[in-house]
């Protein structure tokens with residue numbers, strides 16, 4: 001937990017000052033018994049001077065008021081820096097999450113990250129500003145108090161210290177048990193958050209399949225598990241709290257039995273006896289609180305471990321130490337080359353590769369369609385260009401520069417991506433479209449948005465309630481699949497990239513809309529080198545050339561006609577795709593340019609896109625016969 005200093009450094013001065021004021025408060029509390037001793041041994045037992053008693057009482061009052069002031073100071077001092085530290089840690093965690101590669105996010109559940117960013121950091125803050133300070137102050141108070149007890153009466157002090165032995169042993173046992181439960185509770189909180197996140201994300205599927213009750217049962221089971229762990233923790237804590245509360249009181253009984261005879265026989269003054277018990281009462285407070293503070297510390301320890309587990313994960317996709325720059329843009333897109341590219345996902349690394357030696361050259365300004373069976377690795381290959389994953393062998397170059405030699409910023413300015421399942425953020429349409437163009441403002445930005453929307457045939461956004469200012473994404477207006485795809489396509493186009501990577505970007509559009517978008521896209525793509533995953537013959541129509549991905553390699557590159565004539569696997573794939581391609585219609589038919597429908601569209605106007613899994617690799621097509629012929633297979637969707 002010492003490593004928390006690294007994050008808490010700016011707050012350390014105030015936390016330390018807060019600690020000193022808390023210590024001051026405890027020492028003032030310990031001074032009260034000494035005043036009592038003076039009053040009892042002095043004015044009360046000697047001359048009975050009421051003036052001296054009043055003076056003593058006023059002194060106790062002053063000490064009490066001062067103690068209360070110090071307690072207030074501690075709270076005031078540590079409250080603000082605690083929240084600052086929490087905020088800073090949260091920001092650094094989020095920044096690190098953004099920096100970590102996709103590979104990391106493939107492995108980690110969202111809820112686990114969410115709970116680390118929220119509840120774990122909250123637990124660390126509470127410990128820093130309260131637990132840590134009070135633990136140190138309690139320990140110091142106990143030590144100073146015991147020293148005062150020895151000064152008052154070493155016999156009674158020995159009785160008190162002897163009682164500490166079982167308390168230390170109990171605390172040690174408690175630490176062992178509670179630590180495990182604390183960690184388990186944190187993990188279960190993360191799992192619970194994941195369950196909520198997944199269910200909310202997939203609420204339509206749950207409802208459509210009537211699986212809400214199952215999801216609820218699952219959630220209840222997880223919530224019960226967490227509850228049991230929390231009860232486990234509470235039981236462990238209450239056991240130790242009981243012992244830490246009872247033992248000091250029992251010690252006081254023993255001390256009384258020893259102390260009274262000592263006083264009766266004149267070995268101990270009455271004032272000293274009173275002072276001993278008053279001191280013991282002050283010391284008992286922090287001792288009894290020890291269980292609670294230890295629990296808090298162990299909770300914070302579990303949270304710190306979980307936080308550091310993420311922070312210590314180094315990013316594997318990093319900027320080079322000596323980055324290269326891309327040569328000036330040639331004007332007609334860049335040359336992209338994949339040389340002997342191999343790739344295996346982390347989970348299957350060592351056992352099987354998705355790509356096992358891909359060689360492909362994309363000439364400047366050309367559009368290449370990537371065709372292959374489902375699961376053949378098209379999406380994976382695409383993601384290697386903007387380094388969402390790093391190749392495990394070979395290299396990807398842009399204009400002769402290895403993508404790993406570019407800074408990620410430069411690379412991602414040069415390469416734009418649109419995925420089949422587009423994610424839009426909770427922001428206005430305009431902000432979503434301008435996401436990748438960080439240096440554009442004002443009229444220039446407006447013009448770029450207009451142009452991108454035009455090419456992507458996304459004019460429907462102007463008819464949204466607030467036009468381009470309408471908030472879409474999770475917190476805003478829901479768009480249909482095809483509408484989202486077009487906004488995402490506009491976002492990719494708006495960056496005016498050298499290289500455009502499109503993963504079946506028109507899959508949710510009906511044939512008419514796709515034809516319009518395709519026509520406009522072809523015009524724009526002339527100045528860009530594009531790689532487009534094609535699942536439909538009509539998407540192949542976008543391309544100048546087609547590359548066939550088969551068994552982890554490119555087994556054919558050529559025009560559609562050439563491949564159709566000479567490449568059996570291409571014929572097979574295309575036939576299989578054509579058999580499942582639209583008009584398996586998806587998107588509402590529109591009213592503007594024959595493409596744009598009103599947002600949301602008429603009920604029932606949308607249907608799910610037909611599954612293309614029938615063209616699955618499970619058909620044996622990878623290894624089997626490719627004799628499906630070429631009957632009527634042409635780009636543009638004709639069957």
Ligand SMILES: Nc1ncnc2c1ncn2[C@@H]1O[C@H](COP(=O)(O)OP(=O)(O)OP(=O)(O)O)[C@@H](O)[C@H]1O
Pocket residue numbers: 106345346347348354372373374375376377378379380381
């Ligand atoms: N994050 C991942 N972790 C592990 N394996 C993965 C991951 N993503 C994809 N795969 C596997 O890699 C293989 C290729 O997947 P990929 O998505 O690239 O295929 P695809 O050709 O794009 O498929 P489709 O046409 O269905 O979109 C599949 O076997 C898939 O299960």
